[in-house]
Amino acid sequence: MLRMQPFETHYPTTxxxxxxxxxxxxxxxxxxxGGTDLIPNLKHGLHEPQAVVHIGRIKDLVTLEETADAIEIGAGVTLHNIAHHPLVLKYVPGLATAADAVAxxxxxxxxxxxxxxCLDTRCLYYNQTYFWREALGFCLKKDGSVCHVVQGGKKCxxxxxxxxxxxxxxxxxxVEINDASGPRWIPLPDLYKSDGADNLTLLPTEILTKVRIPKAKKNVARKEGFAKLRHRKSIDYPMLSVGVRIDLKDDKTIESAALIVNALAAKPRAIKLAPFFGKILDDEVINDIAALAQKRCRPLTNICDDPDWRKEMVSVFVKRAIANACGTHR
Ligand SMILES: Cc1cc2nc3c(=O)[nH]c(=O)nc-3n(C[C@H](O)[C@H](O)[C@H](O)COP(=O)(O)OP(=O)(O)OC[C@H]3O[C@@H](n4cnc5c(N)ncnc54)[C@H](O)[C@@H]3O)c2cc1C
Ligand code: SF4
Known part of the structure; x- marks a missing residue:
């Protein structure tokens, strides 16, 4: 049985x-x-905190509401509730699909x-018991000085x-961040940095309290889709997690679009789609977007399965995400 080290507990209500x-x-x-990431990590000895501050009793973290130009979701809202909430399904259906695909x-x-x-980054050589990690030799992210994924690598x-x-x-x-000086908003990309040992810009004295998602502009038809490569659809972490958002004008040309491929390295990968703005979203453009994404993504041996195969799968899953967005499932 895996035991946790002793720690004090705090249960704030605000x-x-x-x-x-x-x-x-x-x-x-x-x-x-929810503890679904933290508790297994504590059992594996990946964190050794003096205290655990449980934020599940804070009512202000479980709000989900519509404002004039956005949907705002408290950090404590569960993924199940997000996946089924009428406001999410109406305004940000891609988020509902992604939340419903977690675990x-x-x-x-x-x-x-x-x-x-704020999920901790994952690696085949890190998400293991202390015994396993000690037997192989610890790594940069915890207790060691080498990387087993990138030989000679200085960064996790x-x-x-x-x-x-x-x-x-x-x-x-x-995202809204709170600390002793009060709340402030930052763009979500600013939450992440490219060091897998510590990939959040959050300080240990800060809490992420809310997420704000702007509604689509009135003059565009928004398409958003999500697709995920994993072994078992019923539970597994992603081997690739792909999201796409495409805003189409009346004449069916792309006004703006965004494509993210996740589960590669310490930071989600944004593929710049500006070269496709102004074009009609036809099969040729979809193939070109998929090929560009595949070229830009470099899967590693940090998570399971052959990186070359996962690279091949990038274009497949980009096309699936676009098909899901457009309602033309492939
Ligand atoms: C078998 C299994 C399969 C899984 N599959 C997936 C998957 O497919 N996709 C996926 O995305 N996840 C997966 N997970 C991970 C996890 O279940 C989810 O990511 C879940 O959303 C984590 O939320 P939580 O509330 O349980 O986080 P916790 O475990 O409570 O916290 C996770 C981390 O975030 C920090 N944290 C929590 N809340 C805040 C906050 N408000 N502000 C700042 N820091 C905070 C904690 O300190 C901790 O470091 C899986 C987990 C398991 C055990
Ligand atoms: S990427 Fe390297 S340093 Fe980071 S957890 Fe994996 S083996 Fe450790």
Whole structure:
């Protein structure tokens, strides 16, 4: 049986109270929302916090509402509720699909949006027991000084595997961060950096409290789609997580579009689609977008299965995401 090291627990009921705990503990605490990522990681000895601050009792984190120009979702809303909420299904259906593709039903009922966006990066050489990691030799991300994925590498390339980030990045989402000085908003891309050992720009004294997704402009037809490569559709982490958002003008030409491929390295990969703006979204353009994405993505041995095969799959899953967006499932 895997045992956790002892730690103190705190159960704040307000954001201010939670922030105060984090301030007092100055980097020695871990936040716990649904715990579906944190608890296995504690059991594997990947974190050794002095305290765990459970934020599941904070009512202000479980709001989901519509404003004039956006949908705002509290960080504590579960993935199950996001996947089935009428406002999400109406305004951001791609997010509902992505949330519904995370893990399995029990985990989606516990797992939260904030926990998903702040999910620890994953690697075959990291998400293992202490015994396993010690036997192989520890690595840069925890307790060691080498990388087993990139020989001679000086930076960890463990993979982001959070499916809602894939879709929210396509949708130009922003996140609200709270600390002792109060709330501030940042664009979602600014939450991530390319160091797999520590891929969030959040400080240990900060909490992600809300996500804001702007509604589509009135003069465009928005298409959003998600597709995911994984072994078992019922539960597994992504081997590729692909999200696409395409805004079409009346004449069916692309006004703007975004494409994200996730589960590659420490940061979700944005594929720039500006060269396709102004073109009609026909088969030729779809093939060109898929080929461009495949060229730009370099899967590694950080997660399971052959990287060359996963690279081949990039174009397949980009086409599937676009087909899902356009309602022409392939
Ligand atoms: C078998 C299995 C399969 C899984 N498959 C997938 C999958 O396919 N796709 C996927 O995306 N995930 C998957 N997961 C991971 C996980 O279940 C989800 O990502 C879930 O959304 C995590 O949310 P949580 O609330 O449980 O996070 P927690 O475990 O509570 O927290 C995760 C991390 O985020 C931090 N955190 C939590 N909330 C906040 C906040 N508000 N502000 C700042 N930091 C915060 C925590 O400190 C911790 O480091 C899987 C997990 C398991 C066990
Ligand atoms: S990418 Fe390298 S350093 Fe990072 S967890 Fe994997 S083996 Fe460790």
């Amino acid at each position: 954001i201010d109270e939670a922030v105060t705990h984090l301030e007092n503990l100055q980097g020695k605490a871990k936040l716990c929302a 399995g039903p029990q985990l989606r009922r516990m797992g939260t949006l904030g926990g998903n966006l 390339v463990a993979a982001t595997s959070n499916d809602t980030a894939t879709m929210l990045l396509c949708l130009d989402a922003e």
